[in-house]
Amino acid sequence: MNETKEELPKDFGLLLPKIIASPPGPLSRDFITRLAATECPAITARRARRQHETGVNQDPIVWTHALGANIRDADGNIYVDLSAAFAVSGLGHRHPRVAQAAHSQVDRMIHAMGDVFPSDVKIEFSEKLAQIAPGDLQESILGLSGADAIGAALKTAAIHTGKSGVIAFWNGYHGLGHGALSVTAYRKSFREPFLSQLGRDVFHVPYPNPARPPFGLQGAAPETIRDAVLTHIRSMLSEPATGAEGIGAIIIEPILGRGGEVVPPEGFLQGLREIADEFSLVLIFDEIFTGFGRTGKTFACEWEGVLPDILCVGKALGGGFPLSAAIGRPHIMRSWGTSSGESVHTSTFLGNPLGCAMGLAFLEEFKEGDWANRAQKLGEMMYQDLSTLRSPSISDIRGRGAMLGVEFIKSDGSPDGARGLQICSELLAKGFICLPSGAWGHVLGLSPPFVLSEEQWKSFFHTLQNCIEKADLSR
Ligand SMILES: Cc1ncc(COP(=O)(O)O)c(C=O)c1O
Numbered sequence: 001m002n003e004t005k006e007e008l009p010k011d012f013g014l015l016l017p018k019i020i021a022s023p024p025g026p027l028s029r030d031f032i033t034r035l036a037a038t039e040c041p042a043i044t045a046r047r048a049r050r051q052h053e054t055g056v057n058q059d060p061i062v063w064t065h066a067l068g069a070n071i072r073d074a075d076g077n078i079y080v081d082l083s084a085a086f087a088v089s090g091l092g093h094r095h096p097r098v099a100q101a102a103h104s105q106v107d108r109m110i111h112a113m114g115d116v117f118p119s120d121v122k123i124e125f126s127e128k129l130a131q132i133a134p135g136d137l138q139e140s141i142l143g144l145s146g147a148d149a150i151g152a153a154l155k156t157a158a159i160h161t162g163k164s165g166v167i168a169f170w171n172g173y174h175g176l177g178h179g180a181l182s183v184t185a186y187r188k189s190f191r192e193p194f195l196s197q198l199g200r201d202v203f204h205v206p207y208p209n210p211a212r213p214p215f216g217l218q219g220a221a222p223e224t225i226r227d228a229v230l231t232h233i234r235s236m237l238s239e240p241a242t243g244a245e246g247i248g249a250i251i252i253e254p255i256l257g258r259g260g261e262v263v264p265p266e267g268f269l270q271g272l273r274e275i276a277d278e279f280s281l282v283l284i285f286d287e288i289f290t291g292f293g294r295t296g297k298t299f300a301c302e303w304e305g306v307l308p309d310i311l312c313v314g315k316a317l318g319g320g321f322p323l324s325a326a327i328g329r330p331h332i333m334r335s336w337g338t339s340s341g342e343s344v345h346t347s348t349f350l351g352n353p354l355g356c357a358m359g360l361a362f363l364e365e366f367k368e369g370d371w372a373n374r375a376q377k378l379g380e381m382m383y384q385d386l387s388t389l390r391s392p393s394i395s396d397i398r399g400r401g402a403m404l405g406v407e408f409i410k411s412d413g414s415p416d417g418a419r420g421l422q423i424c425s426e427l428l429a430k431g432f433i434c435l436p437s438g439a440w441g442h443v444l445g446l447s448p449p450f451v452l453s454e455e456q457w458k459s460f461f462h463t464l465q466n467c468i469e470k471a472d473l474s475r
Pocket residue numbers: 086144145146147148150173174175176253257258286287288289290314315
């Protein structure tokens with residue numbers, strides 16, 4: 001890396017896009033050529049391969065700097081990030097308080113011995129997490145990735161109930177490690193080659209998506225969709241033919257993230273809570289995407305006042321450092337019992353001091369800075385503008401707080417994945433970073449850093465309007 005901090009433009013973080021080399025510029029492309037030589041094509045290089053199929057250069061840009069809502073790439077282009085880099089950087093990239101905590105921790109200790117000799121900062125972080133977690137969710141298992149937290153939650157539920165079966169939802173994305181992948185039902189291609197390695201007791205049921213409801217309920221009221229899915233789950237659990245006696249847990253994203261910013265009908269989470277209580281199941285909420293202000297409250301489950309038995313968090317939690325947790329109610333977490341000598345669930349980097357120092361600073365800043373409120377205000381402005389969009393290709397604008405989606409359809413009403421991808425690449429060319437979401441990639445997902453300025457948003461919104469108008473003309 002040759003670039004120095006001093007070469008960044010003044011006000012980097014608050015800038016509008018500045019494209020000097022059409023992305024991906026030559027330096028990004030050089031980097032990707034090098035990457036393709038050493039990285040498994042399952043990851044980045046796969047996108048370069050798509051070029052051969054589509055004729056369009058889909059090499060990624062290569063990031064070199066990030067601050068606030070801005071990204072700079074290897075070619076010196078400046079972007080505005082509308083994704084918070086997978087919904088991680090809610091407080092803005094490289095928040096000064098989190099960065100300062102990282103520097104101080106690096107000067108003191110980077111690595112400790114997770115469960116054997118934990119660090120002081122891991123303990124402080126765990127206490128803070130318990131303070132912020134709702135209700136009696138107090139005891140956690142830390143991890144590095146979201147998938148780690150999901151794996152820990154599923155294991156805990158199995159230990160507590162003695163049953164390994166799980167109810168999970170279509171279009172749910174919980175990560176791709178084997179435990180998480182067994183409950184993920186986002187894309188068939190993610191699971192298919194590994195089916196025989198995955199947990200077999202997973203029962204996937206439809207997510208109550210008001211825009212694309214299951215059971216032929218197109219056009220039905222949200223309550224009807226809600227009740228239909230709840231009734232389906234209830235009958236499944238009551239019917240011996242389904243093998244439901246082996247089910248010990250329900251796992252759900254309170255709002256689908258990668259699955260397309262889908263908000264379930266009001267009362268659905270409460271309905272799941274009642275089912276979990278009636279059938280003695282552990283209710284797991286995956287708030288890895290929605291947690292820490294993203295939806296305008298600290299946790300999305302607060303919108304419905306429903307508490308899970310285990311809450312999975314990650315993404316934003318480490319302020320950019322890989323850090324996650326499954327936080328559970330004490331009587332459930334204590335089902336693990338006291339370990340006899342060796343931990344039965346641990347990993348080398350569990351509670352890594354650097355991550356915990358950054359996570360602690362993140363949690364302190366999150367609380368003191370009233371960030372959930374800030375996300376809500378930003379989201380209101382975004383929603384107000386988005387709802388003025390008029391296009392035959394837009395079928396739905398939805399989401400909550402600063403987690404919004406614009407759904408694209410073809411003229412026959414089917415999901416338009418090509419449109420989602422096309423809009424995202426055109427936005428990138430103009431200096432705005434967004435990701436498509438939804439099973440077909442047919443939703444423009446918006447999950448910006450909460451520090452996104454009004455000027456940056458308006459500039460994005462006008463660009464989006466132009467991209468949509470242009471795409472409609474060529475329809
Ligand atoms: C809701 C949800 N759960 C779990 C995960 C997996 O997290 P990770 O990629 O850190 O394993 C994601 C990632 O996008 C997610 O959105």
